[in-house]
Amino acid sequence: MLQGKQSWRFDSPPVILGYASVVGPEEGKGPLKNEFDLIHEDMRLGQKSWELAEQQFLEQAITRAVEKSGIDQNAVNVYVGGDLMNQITSTSFVARTVGLPYLGVFGACSTSMESLAVAAQLISSGAAHYAIAGTCSHNCTAEKQFRYPTEYGSQKPPTAQFTVTGGGASVLGASGSGPRIKGATIGKIVDMGIKDPFNMGAAMAPAAVDTITRHLQDFQLEPSYYDLIITGDLAEIGHSLARDLFAENQVPIDQTVFSDCGLLIFDREKQQVQAGGSGCGCCATVTYGHLLNRMNRGELKRILVVATGALLSPLSYQQGESIPCIAHAVAIEAEGGGN
């Protein structure tokens, strides 16, 4: 049901029956290395191209999430997903293998929560008994598509971000055991005129703040309702800017509960990731690993995951356009943790 102006309240909260994340070598060296289902040392996964490897990360995450859910994959009614590749081919090619009715979605790196929100909405409204949400990204495919040929090894400014290599997926059902999706807030485009694709965190921060603020208003909640409010991939520059914007707007978000997947997944002291992680796979692998694991360990009861997306293309950037940004938020509560 519509809640406020731009949020959905799930009166029958869909249950996350299974989830999984599969990552690459750099993510496997990071602080969350024990939270992933599978870490691959080979960026190619034995495939002839990085694009095929990216598909493997997503496909393996979906397979594992389905296994862990205990559901027969054929009982799933819809797969909702998308990715950063032109024409979201990574996801569409995986949808071919998965063999389920397929809704392709795109919100750049916000796709992780857009797909989860849509899948949850379909379950909650009875349009699906079971649904899969899953997204992916790959450092080498994103690098060559959005920036320079990967082998060129161009230097980057410290404001740049490092695209996560990995896939994350979840299986949702109407009932069962697991964390529950209580609601979602669908973001509006926010564009503050930033044109630098090497500073996407700064471009996306106002969109994250806008969606979080709207979420709290729509549900009439204080930020302290959540144990954790976590953005997708603002990384160092964007997250710091978001903190400043909340302070400026006098939104009382306790700094200890405000975090970012792009900051958690890498150790910026030891890993060459500039401002931090990014990509559809960033928020997806952290959520469908670390965050849900923490809920299942009883460490978190209520979280708000706010995936951020920079909706540029290399062409729009080259044509001198600024970067429209968006953020979609999904509220997840541990079993028995809500209400």
Add this chain to the structure above:
Amino acid sequence: MLQGKQSWRFDSPPVILGYASVVGPEEGKGPLKNEFDLIHEDMRLGQKSWELAEQQFLEQAITRAVEKSGIDQNAVNVYVGGDLMNQITSTSFVARTVGLPYLGVFGACSTSMESLAVAAQLISSGAAHYAIAGTCSHNCTAEKQFRYPTEYGSQKPPTAQFTVTGGGASVLGASGSGPRIKGATIGKIVDMGIKDPFNMGAAMAPAAVDTITRHLQDFQLEPSYYDLIITGDLAEIGHSLARDLFAENQVPIDQTVFSDCGLLIFDREKQQVQAGGSGCGCCATVTYGHLLNRMNRGELKRILVVATGALLSPLSYQQGESIPCIAHAVAIEAEGGGN
């Protein structure tokens, strides 16, 4: 509500309160010229790039659809859309102007009905009071992105299709006067191994047949239930192949009620469009013009619009991959025409 395995039944059918289509010069010379809201003679619409012009087609269609709906645009809860451009920038840039919560979706040319199905589902389930669905394409932007530099003027084989220049949009509400959306069927990927991007109709035909067959099974309907079953952009080759496949599968579709938007929008005898029209704008401008006009004129009571999409990218094609295809179907009934 889930109907069968992969369809949605809308027990409270969303109403199409307003719709509009805005097209370019070639479409304005075609057989449907009297069915569009606006025909532009200038492919650039006075913009400095074709990409900006493409956005204008969509933006104008949305503006007119909203005007015709009589709804205040600020009362709309969500805009659902997508397009063929990399990272669906046309739609995302329009979403910035429109200023509404935004769900980006992508199914290549099937995006027109994917967006309508999702928007209808959100209305039907109470997640939105009002929603906009809208998509676009532009011959020159698609040509340069998917094939060759537009100015190069490369010759095409007769199996190729001509991307429609235009935008189409509709405004949906939970009640009011207008055609009603009774249900939708979400397609699965079908890939018969075709690798030729100049023969997308043939690649997409099996997906259209699969979705139509599944739709009829899920709703336990005979094809004769519909006055018109119309595919998005199979064009000459694909549509002929779909007819053959139905005959082979012994699905009794009367050939007089089976049509294709890509065949209707151009006069292949007089216009140089090879096998016929294609692009997100093809099914969108024909549906949000000709088809709904015919319903409102009382000429059609029940139609099934089956938008088809070829989910390739230039990169996937260059890497030797085949073309995964999909089709999404939306069932629309005239006011007082259903049940």
